[in-house]
Amino acid sequence: MPAGSDRSAGPGLPALPHTWRPLGVRVAVAGLGLMLLVVCAAAWFGFDESVRERFTLLQRLTILVMGAGFAACGWALARARVTAEMETLVVVNGFRTRRLEWEELVAIHLPAGAPWATLDLADGTTISAMAFQGSDGKRARDGVRQVRALIDRAGRREA
Structure with missing residues (x-):
């Protein structure tokens, strides 16, 4: 113009x-992201201490990197x-x-x-x-x- x-x-x-x-994409990203976070946290804290101890540092980092990847994809869609x-x-x-x-x-x-x-x-x-x-x-x-x-x-x- x-x-x-x-x-x-x-x-x-x-x-x-x-x-x-x-609207729909932003709601879906926020809702699914929150649900995924709650489910993963509940599963982690639901494990016995002996099960959590068996996870190596590399396995824990892999889970965190995958979570960051999902978050980056969600951020890209929502923006x-x-x-x-x-x-x-x-x-x-x-x-x-x-x-x-x-x-x-x-x-x-x-x-x-x-x-x-x-x-x-x-x-x-x-x-x-x-x-x-x-x-x-x-x-x-x-x-x-x-x-x-x-x-x-x-x-x-x-x-």
Whole structure:
């Protein structure tokens, strides 16, 4: 969007900057992570002292490293977001952040049954927008509509 445009994106559109995040994935990561932690802690403290003593240092470290790996994967999934700013659209998927100028964006799609939305870029490539999860239903479709309207508005301002 041009620098001279106002912060309000227009009727029915969010004020910029605006961030969209997936709901279901974040709830699932938090819930499953907490359950896994509780189950592992209960199992560990449920063992007799003699059983716990048989675990070697390497085995204990392996369990901790696996837990850290699960936590890193959960963190990567939960941090997905799309932020619309005046000049750019910032897409965060996992540990990668992409800043896209509005002129680079052609369209956004969330087909029925797709796991997440896809952004079409002017150079013919696509990137995923994992902030719009198909499992979030109406929430994701509404977000995609808002981003689509912002892309269309940016295209009209260029013309």
